[in-house]
Amino acid sequence: MRRTRLHIAGTYTPDTELHVDAEHAHYLSGVLRLRVGDKLSVFNGEGSQYTASISRIGKSDATLRIETLTPSHTETNLRVHLVQGISRGDRMDTVVQKATELGVKRVTPVLTEYSVVKLDVARAEKRRDHWHKIAASACEQSGRVRLPLIDTPVPLKHWFGNKPPRVDAELILRPGATTPLTRIEAPETKVCILIGPEGGFSEVELKDADVAGFQAVSLGPRVLRTETAAIATLAVLQSLWGDIR
Numbered sequence: 001m002r003r004t005r006l007h008i009a010g011t012y013t014p015d016t017e018l019h020v021d022a023e024h025a026h027y028l029s030g031v032l033r034l035r036v037g038d039k040l041s042v043f044n045g046e047g048s049q050y051t052a053s054i055s056r057i058g059k060s061d062a063t064l065r066i067e068t069l070t071p072s073h074t075e076t077n078l079r080v081h082l083v084q085g086i087s088r089g090d091r092m093d094t095v096v097q098k099a100t101e102l103g104v105k106r107v108t109p110v111l112t113e114y115s116v117v118k119l120d121v122a123r124a125e126k127r128r129d130h131w132h133k134i135a136a137s138a139c140e141q142s143g144r145v146r147l148p149l150i151d152t153p154v155p156l157k158h159w160f161g162n163k164p165p166r167v168d169a170e171l172i173l174r175p176g177a178t179t180p181l182t183r184i185e186a187p188e189t190k191v192c193i194l195i196g197p198e199g200g201f202s203e204v205e206l207k208d209a210d211v212a213g214f215q216a217v218s219l220g221p222r223v224l225r226t227e228t229a230a231i232a233t234l235a236v237l238q239s240l241w242g243d244i245r
Contacts (some may be wrong), residue, residue: 006040014043026059046146080191087116087119181233
């Protein structure tokens with residue numbers, strides 16, 4: 001039987017007690033129907049995972065007894081930074097969830113000229129918190145022990161002006177590009193992939209990407225939905241250079 005995994009931020013060590021808030025307590029007792037003495041795995045999202053047992057549980061809080069540090073081999077050595085044009089509805093949620101399951105290290109949501117979604121500062125922070133929770137849940141499900149970094153949404157033009165230093169491979173997914181993704185030379189550690197929203201990138205944005213040093217690549221002759229493109233790209237990258245080989 002698969003053991004329950006729970007992400008709880010913070011620092012904890014074996015032979016200590018961990019107090020759990022009302023949201024987690026309700027999930028343990030009301031959803032999972034766990035009781036005192038039941039065991040689970042807890043991880044802080046920073047690389048540490050522990051076996052724990054429930055020593056007390058109530059409606060508003062619970063207490064876990066941290067037992068032993070348990071090793072994990074679910075984190076990939078391939079560092080993928082996904083820069084994703086924000087899509088409408090729950091498509092962006094799907095991208096964050098599946099990208100996390102596929103081992104992405106960082107997700108930067110960007111607002112583009114053809115983005116349907118418009119966010120002010122307050123809504124951008126709220127969406128970032130929402131996607132962070134989705135990533136945490138995906139880590140619980142997939143066995144990951146490190147949460148990917150989820151950035152606050154920014155305009156793509158702003159991101160180009162403040163992007164991290166050049167990495168091993170900087171790629172932009174573009175239908176009709178003559179270079180297949182599978183022909184790219186293997187990066188030593190890190191790759192940055194830029195994927196557009198439903199309407200794709202504007203000509204200005206494509207020129208900005210070219211000036212920024214991004215190489216256009218394709219995933220074949222078909223035009224994929226934005227969420228499909230992200231999932232397929234990450235799966236191909238992991239198959240080529242990551243831990244799906």
